[in-house]
Amino acid sequence: MAWAVALLLLGTLALVAWGTLRGRPQDLPWTPLDLGQPIGAFTGRKLTALAGDAPACRGLLTQSGVRYTALPTRRDGQCGYDDAVRLIEGGARKVALSPAGIGIACPIAAALAMWEWDVVSPAARRHFDAQVVRVDHFGSYSCRRLYGRDAGAWSEHASANAIDIAGFRLSDGTRISVARDWQGSGTDRETKAAFLREVRDGACRLFATVLSPDYNAAHHDHFHFDQAERGAAGWRACR
Known part of the structure; x- marks a missing residue:
């Protein structure tokens, strides 16, 4: 040891x-963390550390030109959130979340903004010579335990501290789906699979937890991102 x-x-x-x-x-x-700087060795840990400091997190969003609405505190038994925001299309973010209007914990919003700027957009230009215009998702807040079990630890979704990403839509009409394109077959699918792996790997530098179809069957159709706080050790999961 x-x-x-x-x-x-x-x-x-x-x-x-x-x-x-x-x-x-x-x-x-x-x-200090600056969302406008390139991703660095400690960026992910600084993003996770924003949990519990809503003013600092929202200040970073404002400073970087991210438009948002702060959501009121919500309590549903043992679930709920204090620092959730609803991202608004426009401003420094050129990529829309679909469906729109999702509420997510502020550290997730900050990491998503950097992921779009520094990972997703460059990958789309490299692989498709196009821009990402929409990111499809399966939601964030859900008052449930891990894997929907009746007992055990609560999911990060129970505090809106997670988001599940399902796919991408590009400016040239291309659609990329985690469920359909993760296993590439043929030139088109291979390019999409390479793109998906690149944006998954890039997310690992920004989120405390990144789970993909490589993790288990429950994630065959989406990426799970969260900012779980894991104490002083701060270990991170990337699968």
């Missing part, structure tokens, strides 16, 4: 030195 801690410490020190030398504040653990 001691060697593992030592390796983690050495790795962190190396990242800090690298970030300092390259003039990349996003690679340093103590610098």
Whole structure:
């Protein structure tokens, strides 16, 4: 165990030195988060740390030009949320969520904005020479336990701290579906599958949890993103 801690410490020190030398504040653990900066080594942890600080999170959205409406606190027994927002199409975000009007925890909204800017849009240009205009989703808030069980831990959906992404629509009319296109077959499908894997992998740098069809059958048709707080260790799941 001691060697593992030592390796983690050495790795962190190396990242800090690298970030300092390259003039990349996003690679340093103590610098403020800026949604307009490229993704750095500590961006994901800083996004997760926004949980419980709604004013700071909303301030970052405003600073980066993301339009939103703050939602009132909601309580449904042991479920509910305090910091949810509804993203509004326009402003710095050129990609719409479909269906519109979804309420999501602010740290999810902040990570989604960066994911669209720094991961999804560049991937669409690279693979299709087109723009993403809509991201299809299966929702966020749902008062339920993990996998809909009757007992056990509550899902991050129970606090709107998660979103399930189903697919993408491009400016040239192309539609990409996680359910249909994850397993590529033929040139068109292979390109779509490569795009889906790239945006999945990019999400792993921004969200605490990213689950895809590679994880289990329950995720065969969507990506699950959440910002679960996992204490000081801060381990992250990317499958």
